[in-house]
Amino acid sequence: MGVAIEVTGLTKSFGSQKIWNDVTLTLPAGEISVMLGPSGTGKSVFLKTLVGLLKPDAGSIVINGDDLVTLKEHDLYEVRKLFGVLFQDGALFGSMNLYDNVAFPLREHTKKSESEVRRIVLEKMDLVGLSGAEDKLPGEISGGMRKRAGLARALVLDPEILLIDEPDSGLDPVRTSYINQLFIDLNAQIDATFLIVTHDINSTRTVPDNIGLLYHKHLAMFGPREMLLSSEEPVVRQFLNAQTIGPIGMSEEKDADELAAESGQELPPLPPIPLQLGTSDGRPRRAAKPAGEWCRAHGVTPPPGSFLSGNAGVPGVSQSVEVSTALGAAT
Numbered sequence: 001m002g003v004a005i006e007v008t009g010l011t012k013s014f015g016s017q018k019i020w021n022d023v024t025l026t027l028p029a030g031e032i033s034v035m036l037g038p039s040g041t042g043k044s045v046f047l048k049t050l051v052g053l054l055k056p057d058a059g060s061i062v063i064n065g066d067d068l069v070t071l072k073e074h075d076l077y078e079v080r081k082l083f084g085v086l087f088q089d090g091a092l093f094g095s096m097n098l099y100d101n102v103a104f105p106l107r108e109h110t111k112k113s114e115s116e117v118r119r120i121v122l123e124k125m126d127l128v129g130l131s132g133a134e135d136k137l138p139g140e141i142s143g144g145m146r147k148r149a150g151l152a153r154a155l156v157l158d159p160e161i162l163l164i165d166e167p168d169s170g171l172d173p174v175r176t177s178y179i180n181q182l183f184i185d186l187n188a189q190i191d192a193t194f195l196i197v198t199h200d201i202n203s204t205r206t207v208p209d210n211i212g213l214l215y216h217k218h219l220a221m222f223g224p225r226e227m228l229l230s231s232e233e234p235v236v237r238q239f240l241n242a243q244t245i246g247p248i249g250m251s252e253e254k255d256a257d258e259l260a261a262e263s264g265q266e267l268p269p270l271p272p273i274p275l276q277l278g279t280s281d282g283r284p285r286r287a288a289k290p291a292g293e294w295c296r297a298h299g300v301t302p303p304p305g306s307f308l309s310g311n312a313g314v315p316g317v318s319q320s321v322e323v324s325t326a327l328g329a330a331t
């Protein structure tokens, strides 16, 4: 059914290099969360720390009442079975065909018979749209197919938590849309808790229930999608709207002179908040809420044009029919 992950005061360094400090957030059970951040801010390190591959210097990661940071190796092994991880390149074994790659965790971690393994592998390959490609080698298929094969492999142990590192890297926009839709449909089907690391602002604006932003060695903000998409906080605003004006510079932070030079410049208005993407078969998303609900509940006026249909989430794309009956109350 998906479990919540409660992260408190998490801190990680490599030698004298501090990666992030005092990260506190709860990934709500069964919801999709996205983690953003400039390159090198430690998003992948965060994923690896959550799954127990890296040890934090301080803090706790609590799942079902167990703190992963202090668990003994044997108990950690058990908790890790709750996780499915999709690494950037799918992390497939190049010499194995897709069937054997997807079957690998079942053969490694369970005592299932080969006929049971076959049933599960074929089911998961079908789920990700790879039926018929079982005999292909990873080197013979496209990057998008490799990611879907990696996803099938991440699903075979029926994870309660799915960690996904840059699913869109190396994919064209159409394939990125397909894989986003797959995540939304899967989330509605299997109810797992999803954490997706991405640089794709368009996906971030339309796919998740929650968004987080790592910046300058800390968690700048984490919360519901509408909260971040309506935020005037300079770092959040700049990053989520892919702007050059703001505190984030080419390498990291801008210095005082650069910021002073920008001080008179007018910021472009916040773009409209798009509707959240739905499932492809119309079944409700697990955490579905009426559009604009967060804004209304918090007295926030969303940017003009928010929550209109006819907008696939691409800023600037024309919008037409109003679908949110509640919108009037929100604006």
Ligand SMILES: Nc1ncnc2c1ncn2[C@@H]1O[C@H](COP(=O)(O)OP(=O)(O)OP(=O)(O)O)[C@@H](O)[C@H]1O
Residues within 6 Å of the ligand: 014, 019, 037, 038, 039, 040, 041, 042, 043, 044, 045, 046
């Ligand atoms: N095992 C390790 N040992 C030492 N340093 C590491 C290790 N893993 C990551 N780092 C360092 O931690 C920092 C954060 O790396 P990470 O890959 O998590 O960034 P990221 O935010 O995912 O970046 P990108 O968006 O470019 O993928 C980098 O400076 C990296 O060199």
